[in-house]
Amino acid sequence: NSGQFDAHRLIDALERQPDTSLVFSTDGNEIKRGYHVTEIKRAQVASLDCQRGSDEWQEVTIQLLDGMALPTQKHMPVEKFLGIVKPSLADQGEHRLYFEFAPGNGAFHKLSIDGIETGDTQTTIRLSALTPECKPMTKALSACCASQCC
DSSP states (O other): OTTOOBHHHHHHHHHTOTTSEEEEEETTEEOOTTOEEEEEEEEEEEEEOTTSOEEEEEEEEEEEEOOOOOTTOOOOBHHHHHHHHHHHHTTOTTOEEEEEEOGGGOSOEEEEEEEEEEOSSEEEEEEEEOOOOOHHHHHHHHHHHHHTOO
16 A cells, blocks of 8 residues: 555654644544553564455554643654654564554544644644455456556
8 A cells, every 4th residue: 555654654754843743633633632652562464365365464553542631731742752653663664554542542443644744833643544445356456447547
C-alpha cells in the first residue's frame, strides 16, 4: 500500500516540525490534551487468507492513552514525541505502522495514518480505523483493472 505510513515516513515528516505541538485526530475529533504514549509494540505477523494464501509482515503499533484535557495540560511537543518513539522506530524501516487508541480510555481501535498536516504551531496526525479486506478479491480486482489501464 503506497499510501501506508511506515516508521521512516512518520519520523521524516515530524523531524521537519520539531517545535510544534503534536495533535492526533480520529473521526474528525482531536485526542485530548495530556495524552501520552503508553507502549510501542513490534509484531511479526503470519497470516492465512480465505483462499489459503499466506503472507508475512512486520508491524509496529504505538499505543496512545487519552488525556484528561485539564486546562493546564497541552498537546505533546513533536520533539518530545520523537524522543519517546524514535529509538524504537529508527530500525523499523518499512514495517507497517499503526496506532492503538481508545476514546475515553475505553475499547481500543487499531488505526492507521491518513495524513499529516503541518502548520506554524501545530502538527496534526489524522488517524482512521482499519476496515476488513479480502486480499484475494483485492488482488484480482487490481490485476483486472491494471490490465485495462493505458
